[in-house]
Amino acid sequence: EPEVTQTPSHQVTQMGQEVILRCVPISNHLYFYWYRQILGQKVEFLVSFYNNEISEKSEIFDDQFSVERPDGSNFTLKIRSTKLEDSAMYFCASSEQTFGYEQYFGPGTRLTVT
Amino acid sequence: AQKVTQAQTEISVVEKEDVTLDCVYETRDTTYYLFWYKQPPSGELVFLIRRNSFDEQNEISGRYSWNFQKSTSSFNFTITASQVVDSAVYFCALSGYFGNEKLTFGTGTRLTIIP
Numbered sequence: 292e293p294e295v296t297q298t299p300s301h302q303v304t305q306m307g308q309e310v311i312l313r314c315v316p317i318s319n320h321l322y323f324y325w326y327r328q329i330l331g332q333k334v335e336f337l338v339s340f341y342n343n344e345i346s347e348k349s350e351i352f353d354d355q356f357s358v359e360r361p362d363g364s365n366f367t368l369k370i371r372s373t374k375l376e377d378s379a380m381y382f383c384a385s386s387e388q389t390f391g392y393e394q395y396f397g398p399g400t401r402l403t404v405t
Numbered sequence: 406a407q408k409v410t411q412a413q414t415e416i417s418v419v420e421k422e423d424v425t426l427d428c429v430y431e432t433r434d435t436t437y438y439l440f441w442y443k444q445p446p447s448g449e450l451v452f453l454i455r456r457n458s459f460d461e462q463n464e465i466s467g468r469y470s471w472n473f474q475k476s477t478s479s480f481n482f483t484i485t486a487s488q489v490v491d492s493a494v495y496f497c498a499l500s501g502y503f504g505n506e507k508l509t510f511g512t513g514t515r516l517t518i519i520p
Contacts, residue, residue, distance in 0.1 A: 322506075324507070324508075326508070333496070333510045333511065333512045333513060334450070334496060334498075334510040336507040336508060336509070339506065339507055346506075347507055349507075380448065382450060384450075384508075389506045390436075390438075390502060390506060391437075391438030391455065391457055391502075391506075392455075393440065393452045393455050394452070394508060395452060396449060396450035396451075396452075397449075398447075398448065398449045399448055399449065399450075
């Protein structure tokens, strides 16, 4: 069964460093998303991406964040200068269509900023 | 703005008991979609079900059933004859229509099944 994959599973970085989180969505999916979950809290939307551009973003997704689909398979989230409060589990998701189609989530990347 | 409330933070039941997880939502959209996701201890998010706002039929899938009531803005999830493998955090989520397709999650209910 097709699945969303994410690398790395765990990333430790120092405050102020840049990190890139990678995702490979399900191959026939057209809509891509990033969410994050601070430990023990709810899952929060960051950004959605379709047709090579951002379709929606939350207030969390400020200028320190960017997304890219550098080729036909990868979808990346870059955090330019990490802060302690960026420590969280980051989930990538993809869906075949929008408007209520189920989003399938990857296993997550745990980002720890020290 | 969309909002999902899961008032039950933690529930513990003995194996084989039935358990219902509550979900109440708020939205201004007339077309919207409701979801349940399971997050087992391993951490991934597993899709369980999707309903749209025009379909109020209850759904049953094995030991799982869902009760959607538009009149009370609720989308409750019942597990019948619970098993230890059902132990997880369960999230209810809501998405809207055009331009509002993101998932808005509730805070989750941690379900522990005691053997």
